[in-house]
Amino acid sequence: MSEGEIKKVKLEEERKPLVDLADFEFEKILNSSAELKSIFVLLQHKGNKEKAILIANKLPFDEVKCSEWLGSSQMKEITTNDIYGNYYSLMDQKFNDNKCMLIYPCTGKHIAKYSAQARHLIEETIKDYQEITLPYLGKSSNSIVWIQNCLDGKSEADRVIYDDKDPMNGFMLMMDCKWDGKDMTSMYCQVIIRQAGIKSLRDLNGGNLGMLKTIKSKVVEVMDKKYGIKKDEVIMYFHYQPSYYHLHVHVTHVNYTAPGNNIFSVLLNDVISNIELMSDYYQKATLTFIGKELDGLYIAYKEAGKA
Template identity: 40%
Template sequence: MMSCSGLLLTCSVSPQVSCKEQSADAVVILERAPFQADAVSRLLGNNPEPKLQLKNDIYSVYHLNPPPELNEVKATVIHPATEKHIKKYMRQELYLIQETGEDYRNITLPFIESQSFSIQWVYNILEKKAEEDRIVHENPDQEVGFILLPDFKWNQKQVDDLYLIAICHKRGIKSLRDLNGDHLPLLKNVLQEGQEAILKQYGVQGNHLRIYLHYQPSYYHLHVHFVALGHEAPGITVERAHLLSDVIQNLEMDSQYYSKRTLTYTLRSDEPLLQKFKEAGRC
C-alpha cells in the first residue's frame, strides 16, 4: 500500500505501476532518473559498506545503499483514471498489425471517428489555458507553427534523457495517415525550429536528437517527439516510431505516400481496434 496525494492505492512494484483506489481508479508510474557522473562518484565514494553479492575472477557484484538525495523516484499520477488509462499500463499480449491504406479507410478511420477521444488538454496547451509556464518555444503561426514543451516523462534535471514534444497549432491532422505534400512546410519548420530551440535552451545539437512521430499515436493531434539520441524512451521501437526526416523525404517523393503505404504497428489484446481487425478478417 502507498499514499499518493491523499489517496490509498494498491500498487505492484515495477517500473510502470497500475494502481486502484477504493473509491476511484488511478495509475501511478514510478521512474528513476539517469545517474549523473558526479552522483555516481559520490555514491561509490561515500557508500560505507557495499555488500558483496557475487565474485568470479575479475567480476564482482555489490549491493549499494544510495543516500536519500540520490534515491529520488519520480511518480506520475493519473487520477481519476479511465479504463483505457489503466489498460494502457497493464501487461498485455501484443499483436502485430500490418495496416494497408485500404485497412485504414475501412477499419481504422471509422473506428477513430466513432470514439470520443478527448484532446481538450491539447487545446488547453495551444490556447495557453494550461502549462503556459512550461513552454520552451512557440511559433504561433496557425499553418506551420507549434508549441514545444517538455514531456512529463522528463524531469529536466539532465539532458541525458531529454524529451520534448512539439504540438502543432494546425488542427485536423489526426496522425501520419493524414499527412500529404501540402504539409511539408509545417513538418520542415517543426524539424528546423525545434532543433534550433533545443540547441539554444539546452545546448544539444540536432544530430544528438531522435525526432519522430508515432503511429498509432497516443492521441489524435499532430505532435512530434524530440528525444536525446542515447535515451531509450518508451515508443522508439521500429514498429511505432517514424523519423521526421524520413517522413519528409517520403512525402517529397510521393505527396500521398502515407495514404497508400502499409504501416505496421502493435495492438494490445484488449484493444477494441484489434477486435475490428479480427472481425474484418485482417488479423
Template identity: 40%
Template sequence: MDSNTKMAASEKRKREVADGNNETEGQEETLKNAVCNKAGGNDDAPSEFLLSGFETKAILRDSAREKNIFVHGKIDDQEAVVILEKTPIREDSLSELFKNSRLKLEMRNDIYSTFHLHPPPQLNEIKTTVVCPATEKHVKKYLLQETFLLEETGEDYRSITLPFIQSQSFSVQWVYNILEKKAEADRIIYEDPDPDVGFVLLPDFKWDQKQHDDLYLIAIVHRKDIKSLRDLTSEHIPLLCNIRRRGEDAILKRYGFPATKLRVYLHYQPSYYHLHVHFTSLSYDAPGCGVERAHLLSDVIQNLQNEPQYYHTRTLSFPLRADDGLLSKFKDAARL
C-alpha cells in the same frame, strides 16, 4: 494549492484518462507525480502519506531491466494503479553519493568486490505515478499482454481504423488546454504561434529534466485538423520542416543538446489523435521508439516530397495489445 497548480494537476489526470482510452502498447506514458482524486476528489487533500493505506491487489507487470513495477490496488476504497520507477543516477549527485552512502560488503575476490550501497534518502528517490480512481481500461493498459503486429493498408485505415477512432471519441481537450495556455503554460519552452506551421514544445512527463541521457520533449502542432501520420500530405511539408528546424534550435539553445544527438519521430499509431512529434536523446531507449511504431521525421518529410499522398496509400505496420478494440475490428474484417 493555487489555481494554476490545480489546473495542471487536473490536466495530468485527464491526460492519463485519455491515454487509458487508447490502449496501444507503450503509452508511455507515465505522468510524473500524478495526483490521486483522493476520497471525494479534494485536490487540496494532503498527499505526503497518500500510499500509506494502499492495498495491493495484483502486480500488473514489472521489469528488472527498466527498474519499474506496476501495481493494481485500492486507496480509500477507490481502484488505483501505482507505478514505481527507480530514477536515474545523476552525474551532479555523485560526490554526495560517494561521501554519504554506506556500503555493505557482499563478496570480495582478488581485485573484485561487490557491495550493497545505501545512499542518503534524498538520493534514493522512486518516481511514483498514481492513477486514482483507476478504470478497468487503466488496469488493462498497464497489464502485461500479448502483442500483435498489424499491417494496415490505406483502405484498411479508411474502412476500419478511422471509423473505430471516430466511434471512440478519444478526448484531446487536454491538448487544446495546452495550446490555449489554460494549462501547463509554464512548462512550454518554445512556441511558434503561426496557425499553419506553428507548434508548442514542452518536456514530456517521463523526463525529469535533471539529465540529458533521457531527454524527451514533445512538439504539439497548433492545427487541429491533423490526427496522425495518415493525414499528412505534401501540403504539410512546411509544417514538418518548421517543427524539425525550430524544435532542434530551441533544444540546442535551452539544453545545449545538438541535433546530431536527437531522435525526432512520430508514432503510428499515436497515443492521442492530434499531430505531435517526439524529440528524444539518441542514447535513450524511449518507449515506442522501435521500428514497428516510430517514423523518423526526416523520413516522413522525404517520403512526402517524393510522393505527395504517400501516407494515404502506404501500408503501415503497428503493434496492438490483445485487448485493444481495434484488434477486434481487424479480426472481424478478416484482416488478421
C-alpha cells in the same frame, strides 16, 4: 447520507497514512519488467477488502556514493572464465532502498492499465486504414480539448518553449510533463501543430512538406539557443499509431530512451525523405503497428478478421 458526506468519508480514508504493507494481502503480479527492474503487484486490503496496486522499481546505482557502496559489497562467485568473472554482490543495507508507488484504493481501470497485455503486429494497408482504422477513430471519443487549451494559452503556458501562431504551418513546442527542464540528456518535448484536421502520419503529403521542414529547422535552432543541445543530438519522431489523433512530434535527446520510443516510431527525417520521394507516400504505404489486447483499435481489427 448526501453525496457530500460520502465524499468526506472517502477523503478521510484516503488521507489515512499508510504505515505497513502488512495491512495488505498479495493477490497477483499484474506485470513485470526484468529489463527495467520494475514490477506491478495487485494487493487487497485485509480489512475493507479494497484493491491496491503496488508499483515497485529498483533504484539506479548511486553514482555519487559509488566508491562507498563498492567498498561495502560482499562478492559471491558464480562462474569465472579467463579474465571474466561473474558474481553476486550484496551491498550494505543502506544502499538497498527501492522506490514504490501505491495506488489505493484502485479501480478496475487502474488494474487494466497496469496489467500485462498481449501485443500483436498489425500490418495496416491503406485499405485497412480506410475501412477499419478511420471508422474506429470516428466512433471513439478522442477528446482534444486539452490540446486546444494548450494552443489557446489557457493551460500549461509555463511549459511553452516556442510558439509560431501561423494557423496553417504554425506549431507550439512544449516541455513534456516527463521532463524536469534541467537534465539535458533526458530532454523530452513535444511539438503540437496548429492546423486542425491532420490526425496522424496518414494525412501527410507534399502539401505539408513546408510545415515539416519548418518544425525540423526551428526546433533544432531553439534547442541550441535555449539549452545548448546541438542539431545532431535532437531526435524528432512520430508514434504510429499515436496516443491522440492531432498531429504531434516527439522531441528527445539522442541519449534518452523515452517510453514508447521504439522500432514502431517513425523519424521526422524519414517522413520528410519519404514525402520528397513520393508526395502521397503515406496514402499508399503499408504501416506496421502494435495492437494491444485490450485496446479498442486492436479489437476493431480482430472483429474485421484482420488480427
